[in-house]
Amino acid sequence: MHKFVWAGVATLALAGLAGPAMAAGAVIGQVKTVAGQAFVLRDGGRVAARPGDAVQEKDVLETGADGAIGVTFIDNSVFSSGPNSQVSLEEFSFDSSNFKGAMTSEVRRGTLTVVSGDIARSTPGSMKVKTPTAIMGVRGTTFAVQVKP
Template identity: 50%
Template sequence: MIPYRLIALIATLALSSPALAEIGRVKRVVGQAWVERSGQKLAPAPGFALSKGDTLATGRDGRLSITFIDNTRFSAGPNSRIALSEFRFDETSHKGQFVTKVDRGSLAVVSGQIAKEDPKAMQVRTPTSLLGVRGTRFVVNVP
């Protein structure tokens, strides 16, 4: 009975306070730039670890550069709002899923291992369309 309760307790704790899994790191911050997480507005510095569900936000002079754990690289321009909606990456098999939502602003992307392993696994959503990333370098602008 006791071991079972202990296991249940550990399971409950694990579910109620999940450790934030790192999906990438901020490499450069210029001007006004924030990471929004569970309603909080955090000020990132180089080395800041990002999690799934974070939203990148920049002001009129703000820019943010990020490298993800699958080697995907992002550069977000001024007046941007970009959500890291979905990110899964198995470091052994390289299988994963990466969905980014660009609500407004601009984003340059060099895709990494997730798109290389499966050409259907990486997508970028804009207010009017859904893009499938087939292993490449590109810029998205959402006025």
């Protein structure tokens, strides 16, 4: 266990030397479900996603030809994507004491289904989903988007 942790620290240190310092991004959600090939893209890296992994602002969720991924955010919004998808979590802010916040994500390709949470409910107009052809404003709650490559 200790060896494992130290290996992780060493890897982080090397990553820090090799490129820009890893952003200490705030945790905005958690990977809940994974099927097939699913990844989290962060700071130029690409890591296989596992249930329980933390999700940060600016992460990109990506799935392969047989992949799917589900994420629940700290405002209780729920995202899930099917195969060949790429969804960028561009902007996320949330104050759990008054449930206000803002969330902008972008579906670059593939599918995304959403159940919106506290941000969309408490702050009208503050949850947006961008696509290459149009921007969605979310009043709530359950919807789906497909973007063809």
